[in-house]
Amino acid sequence: MRAREGTARRYAKALHMIALESGSAPAVGQELAAFLGVLTAEPEARDALTRPWIKAGDRRGIAVAVARKAGCGKLVQDFLGLVAERGRMDHLPEIVPAFQTLVDEDLGQARAQVRSAVALTDEEKRQLGARLERALGKRILLEEHVDSTLLGGFVAQVGSLILDGSLDGQLARMRERLARG
Amino acid sequence: MSRVLATAALLLALLPSLALASESGGGLINLDKSLIIQMVNFGLLLLLLGKLLYRPLVGKMEERALAIRKSLDEAQAARAEAQRERDEHAAKIQAAHAEAQAIRAAALKEAAEEQRRLVDAARAEAGRLVESARAEMTQDVRRAKQELRQEVSDLVIAVAERVIKKSLRDEDHRRIVADAIARVEKVG
Numbered sequence: 167m168r169a170r171e172g173t174a175r176r177y178a179k180a181l182h183m184i185a186l187e188s189g190s191a192p193a194v195g196q197e198l199a200a201f202l203g204v205l206t207a208e209p210e211a212r213d214a215l216t217r218p219w220i221k222a223g224d225r226r227g228i229a230v231a232v233a234r235k236a237g238c239g240k241l242v243q244d245f246l247g248l249v250a251e252r253g254r255m256d257h258l259p260e261i262v263p264a265f266q267t268l269v270d271e272d273l274g275q276a277r278a279q280v281r282s283a284v285a286l287t288d289e290e291k292r293q294l295g296a297r298l299e300r301a302l303g304k305r306i307l308l309e310e311h312v313d314s315t316l317l318g319g320f321v322a323q324v325g326s327l328i329l330d331g332s333l334d335g336q337l338a339r340m341r342e343r344l345a346r347g
Numbered sequence: 348m349s350r351v352l353a354t355a356a357l358l359l360a361l362l363p364s365l366a367l368a369s370e371s372g373g374g375l376i377n378l379d380k381s382l383i384i385q386m387v388n389f390g391l392l393l394l395l396l397g398k399l400l401y402r403p404l405v406g407k408m409e410e411r412a413l414a415i416r417k418s419l420d421e422a423q424a425a426r427a428e429a430q431r432e433r434d435e436h437a438a439k440i441q442a443a444h445a446e447a448q449a450i451r452a453a454a455l456k457e458a459a460e461e462q463r464r465l466v467d468a469a470r471a472e473a474g475r476l477v478e479s480a481r482a483e484m485t486q487d488v489r490r491a492k493q494e495l496r497q498e499v500s501d502l503v504i505a506v507a508e509r510v511i512k513k514s515l516r517d518e519d520h521r522r523i524v525a526d527a528i529a530r531v532e533k534v535g
Binding site for chain 2: 282283284286287290293294297298300301317318319320322329331332333337338340341342344345346347
């Protein structure tokens with residue numbers, strides 16, 4: 167798992183350097199996210215790009231075609247073609263966040279992954295974002311999704327920092343206290 | 348012995364005189380020239396007897412006395428030797444008794460020492476076993492308590508989760524989120 171993340175980070179760094187030179191890093195991030203969305207929605211395309219018995223040249227052609235269809239620019243098309251050709255398309259779910267992190271660091275911002283039991287209202291998102299910005303001293307981009315396994319509240323993760331405001335966390339802490347006596 | 352021999356010689360000397368007297372029809376002893384002959388005869392007989400009988404007899408008697416004395420001496424020596432050996436044996440028996448007594452005392456002492464050592468070892472082992480059993484029991488009790496606490500806490504939390512899931516309304520969710528948001532700055 168660590169080796170996989172290391173590989174993903176190397177690809178992300180290389181793309182980030184080229185994107186910085188062309189000054190299109192945020193756009194590249196969005197294009198990558200769009201491509202990843204297409205792959206998630208189209209499992210056949212994902213399978214075709216990750217199966218090792220499909221020729222490297224064919225994988226590259228498919229990746230470039232899908233990227234073009236997803237509206238990606240030349241840089242992202244070439245990058246995805248290279249990733250597919252090298253047989254690393256299965257690393258894309260790790261490459262995209264790693265790239266986003268690098269772009270966010272450039273822009274002095276961070277992404278907060280928020281899992282909540284019920285959808286947060288706009289006011290709650292605003293308040294949470296503002297408080298996180300004050301606490302961490304950088305702009306926060308909230309990425310929220312509803313997790314029905316949570317009882318109540320939310321869990322926010324910014325990089326390695328995890329803020330547990332869920333009922334599940336409180337109950338888990340209570341269970342530990344009870345078990346300790 | 349010599350008295351017996353002298354009496355015998357006198358009787359022998361008187362026998363011819365008695366015989367002569369009976370032949371002549373006179374007394375027991377006739378004071379005539381036969382008396383001289385008889386005396387000479389007696390003297391010769393005495394010499395002869397002394398030479399042939401008395402001396403060898405005396406020699407034999409002395410030899411016998413010497414042998415008896417020697418035997419007595421030897422018997423005395425044997426008795427002394429026997430006494431010495433008896434004393435020696437008695438001393439040896441005494442020494443053996445003393446040695447046996449010493450061995451017995453040493454064996455008893457060693458046995459007592461061994462017994463004490465065994466008792467000490469058994470006592471120490473028993474103490475160790477008791478301590479080990481006590482520690483194990485304490486550990487078991489602690490583990491059982493921990494397991495019980497864990498089970499109780501799991502049960503309590505499971506019940507709480509079920510109750511919370513059923514009873515939470517939207518306003519409760521909003522309040523929980525608001526509380527969590529309010530705690531964010533403190534965490535930061």
